[in-house]
Amino acid sequence: MLLYSYNRRFTTDKPLNSTHLPTSPTTGFSHWHLGPALGYTSTDDVVDVRFYCTTSRHSRVVHFKTTNQHVRGVAVSGSLGGGSYASNWNTGWTALSGHSAYLPADTTSASGSGGFENYLFTGYNVAWNIDSYNSYCDDYRSEASSSQHQVWARLSGPTRTPTSAPTSPTTTPTTAPTSPTSSPTAAPTSPTASPTAVPPTSCAEYLYLGHTTSGIYTISAKAGSGLPDQQVYC
Numbered sequence: 001m002l003l004y005s006y007n008r009r010f011t012t013d014k015p016l017n018s019t020h021l022p023t024s025p026t027t028g029f030s031h032w033h034l035g036p037a038l039g040y041t042s043t044d045d046v047v048d049v050r051f052y053c054t055t056s057r058h059s060r061v062v063h064f065k066t067t068n069q070h071v072r073g074v075a076v077s078g079s080l081g082g083g084s085y086a087s088n089w090n091t092g093w094t095a096l097s098g099h100s101a102y103l104p105a106d107t108t109s110a111s112g113s114g115g116f117e118n119y120l121f122t123g124y125n126v127a128w129n130i131d132s133y134n135s136y137c138d139d140y141r142s143e144a145s146s147s148q149h150q151v152w153a154r155l156s157g158p159t160r161t162p163t164s165a166p167t168s169p170t171t172t173p174t175t176a177p178t179s180p181t182s183s184p185t186a187a188p189t190s191p192t193a194s195p196t197a198v199p200p201t202s203c204a205e206y207l208y209l210g211h212t213t214s215g216i217y218t219i220s221a222k223a224g225s226g227l228p229d230q231q232v233y234c
Helices: 034-038 069-077 203-208
Strands: 002-008 029-031 046-055 062-066 093-095 121-123 126-129 136-139 147-155 216-219 230-233
Touching: 002 230, 034 069, 046 069, 046 136, 069 147, 136 147, 147 203, 203 216
Parallel strands: none
Antiparallel strands: 002 029, 002 147, 046 062, 046 147, 062 093, 121 126, 126 136, 216 230
C-alpha cells in the first residue's frame, strides 16, 4: 500500500500534504499513515516497509525494504518518537530491483522526529529527505532538481478468508427463484435492500482474491475504528 508519494519538479515549491493517502506512485503529492487513515495500531499488522527514490542530480536509485520493528511502527503511527537510530536503517534491510545507492548501508545518523520525511536517515554527504524546499535522494546538494520519493507498507495477509471477489455496488442478485410456481412465505427482498459488500482490508487481500493489476482500490478501515473506507494505491 502506497503511504508516501512525492513527485517534486525542480520548479515546485510547496508544503507537504499530510491529509490523505496518495493514489499514484508517479504523480502523487501527499502522505498519510496507517493509524489515522485506516485505524491500525500494531506493528504486527505491517510485514515490511519499502523505500524508493530517484533524483535528476545523479543516476543512483534508492530501493530497499526493511522489517525493522521501529520502522514498521512509524508506518502505523507516523511518528519516530525520538527513538530512531542509524542501526534501524543500516542493518536488516534488503536491496530490491535497481538499488544502487549508498544509503541505507552508509547511514550514520537518523532523524528522531516526524514520519518518513525530514532527514530520515543520513550519511556522509547523502540523505533521504522530503520537505517543502529541498528533497534529497542519496545526496546532499542544494541545487534545484526533480525527485521522486515513495514509501510503501505491506500489510499482513488477509484478516479473514474471503470466498469471492467483493460484489460491485451495481451488481444485482444472480440467484433465480427456486421455482416459478413456489409460494413464497415472505415477499421477495428488493435488490436495493441487499447488504453492501465490505471492501477488502488490505492490498494483500485483493491479491488473495486474484487482483494482480496495480491501481487504485478501496480498502476498509480496521474493524471498530469508526474510520471511513479509503482509496489507496496497491
